[in-house]
Amino acid sequence: MRYALMLCASLAATPAVAGVEEALTDHILPGYAGFTEEAQALAEAAQQDCTAPALRDPWNAAFDAWTEIGDVRMGPSETGALSVAFWPDTRGFTPKTLARMISGEEEAGRDPQAFAEVSIAARGLFALERMLYDEDLSGYEAGSYACTLVQTITADLAAQAGALESGWREGFADVLRSAGEDGNTTYLSEDEALRALYTQILSSLEFTADTRLGRPLGTFDRPRPARAEAWRSGRSLRNAVMDAAAAAALAHALADWELPETEAAMARLREVADRVTDLAFQDIDDPSARLRVEIVQQHIRALADAIELEIGLPLGLTPGFNSQDGD
């Protein structure tokens, strides 16, 4: 469950506006620009050489760039992020859709514009991970349908990145900046924009702890390593740490005061992450390996606690009234 938070009315609004602008200019907008750059580089590389070994490095660079802003789920990214990073794929849509497209050599796989209309499960970074790392899929030859499909997915990804970047830069950034002004139907007061950004930070950390790590951890009796995020490419731990670092960076941008507890928590998280033995969590059947991942999970939660303490508490931000309440 994603967090939603409520801002108490007693809050002074002035620092809120400053924090929103800095979150945009220091973190979010450069983050989308960086992702556009890497996604374009990946698409260009695929035009040069579509084979899996040639594309793994630029794909990883694009994924790294994505982690800067991948957990921001508001405005154009509210659903737009899902077609870039479709995970978790609980119903197995990604492999099913890719298999169907490849076996039927579906025309949409050759046309980036038509491809934008296919299932979001066949688009983006995780569809590419299948094509580049899955044993059954990644052996395709230059000139094959799969090769063209990879070129199409990368071109679509670059287009998505550009659309997200401009959607933020030319649209949603101003919705946040104009919170509380007449005509703004998303944020009815200035402090709601700050609250919305703060919510993204905690949602991201909660998702990492509960889903990126919690999903593969499963239960002690039944760990589910194949449910780890991006395990085929060995990015599971890397994603968790980079997503947490991005959340902490957004917290720093949002607060114009020092966050020593947050910094210390992030440093400890990096330390315990270094002790994880398999970066893809495929060894968590082993109790001691499992414990190391659980410790990372605890430190993700500790980072969230530090941010709540250093930002949420002084600003009077508390969990949402309805979203926290099952009914």
Add this chain to the structure above:
Amino acid sequence: MTTRRSFLASLLAAGASPAVGWAAVGDPAYLAAAKQPDGSYMLAGLREDGSEAFRVPLPARGHAASAHPHRAEAVGFARRPGTYALVVDCRDGAVLHQLSAPEDRQFNGHGVYSPDGTRLFTSEQRVEDSAGFVGIWDTEANYSRIGEFETHGVGPHDLRVMPDGETLAIANGGIQTDRWDRTKLNLDTMRPSLVYTAFDGTVLERCALEELSQNSIRHLALRPDGLVGFAMQWQGEPGMAPPLLGLHRRGSDPVLCEAPLGDELAMDGYAGSVAFSGDGSEIAITSPRGGRMHRFSAEGAFLGVVSRADICGLARHAKGYIASDGLGGVMLVGQGGTTPLRRAEAAWDNHLIPIRA
């Protein structure tokens, strides 16, 4: 001839102050409960323009409230597991009656008055096994309990009186809960249903989704022609993105209203409220967890999204819908888009209840 003395005596015999209508409390169109900045709880009456007709204190956070069709009184249910409900005078918040659930029953947060206002029907479950019951209370006799009947399902939640004025539609959520801590006990075997009964409990029809049995049917919306919208909450594995809204007409198969995959995922498997639009051409659900409202045509086609943090309360409005949220916002959602009506210094609770059915 009625003397002053006999008039007063008749009032005393009725055991209540003179009943006043909704016009006496500012003619509100909706009831909405809220938490105030000082942590206390209140029940407000809102007009169609979002302005406040009245505001009275509530002793604790309630679940949903129901409005008497004629008198300015509302019944609010305690949080689950609910052992009591309070009938509140909307002029001053005075507690007119306290309803206690029988020893082996719990209130499940929703209730509805009969169209003539003489009966209150309450959604209840048996403590030991969550079997569903409707409690019947006589509003003319100090809200005394005069009977009950089975809902033929587990864990009923919302219930409504159908437009014919003599049939109840009951959402059996299907979830069996532990009597003390509300732990869900039967998620693998749950069988939610929509059941129609007469006021005496005679079952008239039962509708269930066999293939989505983990989709708890919880809240209902009715259109004057008898079309029923039911909102669901997914209890299965996260990320399955099931449809969260269904439409049912008696004698027909239910129709599921599906949103595109990305939108469905963003709802987080949770619909908190459901309402038809004022002209009945649309229906919508809200997800406070997803911070969004999904609009569908009354035939079930997805129409679009309204994004708003912690949105939950939803009711029909002459110009479309009225929605409320935990940030204090009250919005009009119409054909021309979203218009904020007000932002109150209060966190609006789950539901906006239309006063006149």
